[in-house]
Amino acid sequence: MIFQDCDIKTNSNGEELAVHGTALLPAACYETNLASKPVSWHWHDEFEAVIILEGTVSLSVGATQVEASAGSGFFINSGMLHSACVIGENGCRLRSIVFHPRLTGGSIDSIFWQKYLLSIIENPSLDVLVLSDDQTWGTDAVKCIAEAWNAAEAEAFGYEFVMRDLLSRMILDIFPHIPPYRSVLSDKTIRNNERMKQMLKYMQEHFSEELTLDEIAQSASISKSECIRCFKNIVKTTPIQYLKQYRIQRAAELLASTDLKILQIGTVCGFQEMSYFARTFREFQHCTPLQYRLKHKKTALQEEHIKTSSISTVP
Missing domain, CATH: 1.10.10.60 (Homeodomain-like)
Incomplete structure (x- = not known):
C-alpha cells in the first residue's frame, strides 16, 4: 500500500519528515478533511498533485494564495513552502498524490528529465498551478490525478505502471500552461x-x-x-x-x-x-x-x- 497518514510532521527547518512512498515507488496517496485537519506550513522535495472532492480550499504557497472548489485541483512545485485550510463552515475533502519527479522523469540525464521535469523544478515563476474545472486541460489533469489515486487504491496487477503513466499525462497536460521562465523572484x-x-x-x-x-x-x-x-x-x-x-x-x-x-x-x-x-x-x-x-x-x-x-x- 502507498496510502499514508496525512498528519504533517516537520523537521526543525519546516521540511516534512514523512517519506512519501519508497525508493522503489516514490509516491504516496493521502486523503484528508480540512475541517478537522488543516494542513500546516511545510515543504518537501516532491511534487504534489491535489484534487478537491468536496468544499472549497484556500491554499497558500509562499506569498501566493489561491482558492479552488470541488472538481478542481492544484499542482504544487517541488520545494515550495505551503499550507491549506477550508473556506466556509462545511467540510473540505482532498485527495493528493505526493511523488518524486524521478517517478515520471526517470534519471537526471534522460530526455524526460532534461526537457520537461527540469523546466518545472527550476522555474522560479511556478509555485502552484490551479487545475480549474472550467479549462479543458485542467479537467484532464484532475482526471489523471483521480485515476492514478484510484489505481493506487485498487492495487491491481501493474498499478505502478498505470500510476506512472497517468501522472506523466498530468505533467504533459499542465506543461503548456506553465508560466514562462523568468527571474520573477528578486x-x-x-x-x-x-x-x-x-x-x-x-x-x-x-x-x-x-x-x-x-x-x-x-x-x-x-x-x-x-x-x-x-x-x-x-x-x-x-x-x-x-x-x-x-x-x-x-x-x-x-x-x-x-x-x-x-x-x-x-x-x-x-x-x-x-x-x-x-x-x-x-x-x-x-x-x-x-x-x-x-x-x-x-x-x-x-x-x-x-x-x-x-x-x-x-x-
Whole structure:
C-alpha cells in the first residue's frame, strides 16, 4: 500500500519528515478533511498533485494564495513552502498524490528529465498551478490525478505502471500552461523565503518555551519590524499569532492522539496558564480542549467500527 497518514510532521527547518512512498515507488496517496485537519506550513522535495472532492480550499504557497472548489485541483512545485485550510463552515475533502519527479522523469540525464521535469523544478515563476474545472486541460489533469489515486487504491496487477503513466499525462497536460521562465523572484524574495524557514525552524524547536518577537527575529538575524513584514508577506499573519496557531495545532494533535491530562498538554505547548490555554484554544478550534478531545475520540471509534464492520462483512 502507498496510502499514508496525512498528519504533517516537520523537521526543525519546516521540511516534512514523512517519506512519501519508497525508493522503489516514490509516491504516496493521502486523503484528508480540512475541517478537522488543516494542513500546516511545510515543504518537501516532491511534487504534489491535489484534487478537491468536496468544499472549497484556500491554499497558500509562499506569498501566493489561491482558492479552488470541488472538481478542481492544484499542482504544487517541488520545494515550495505551503499550507491549506477550508473556506466556509462545511467540510473540505482532498485527495493528493505526493511523488518524486524521478517517478515520471526517470534519471537526471534522460530526455524526460532534461526537457520537461527540469523546466518545472527550476522555474522560479511556478509555485502552484490551479487545475480549474472550467479549462479543458485542467479537467484532464484532475482526471489523471483521480485515476492514478484510484489505481493506487485498487492495487491491481501493474498499478505502478498505470500510476506512472497517468501522472506523466498530468505533467504533459499542465506543461503548456506553465508560466514562462523568468527571474520573477528578486534577491529579497529569495532571502525572505530563507528567513521564513529559519524562523519557522526556531519556533518549532522552541514553541513550548516563552518566546518573544525579538527572539524570533534574532533567529533569522533581522529586526523585529522586518520579521513582522516577512510573516505578513508570506504567512499572512503576525509572528505571535502564528505561534499561537502552531501551539494550538500541536495541542489538538496531543488531545486527539494521547491520554495526557489537558493541563499537561497546555504546558507542553507553551501555555503557562490554563485559562489562557482554554481561551486561545476556543479562539482557533471553536470549542474547549475537553470538547475537542471527546469529539475526536468519538470520531476515531466510529471510524474503527466502520473498518471492523467492513472486514466482518467480507465473504
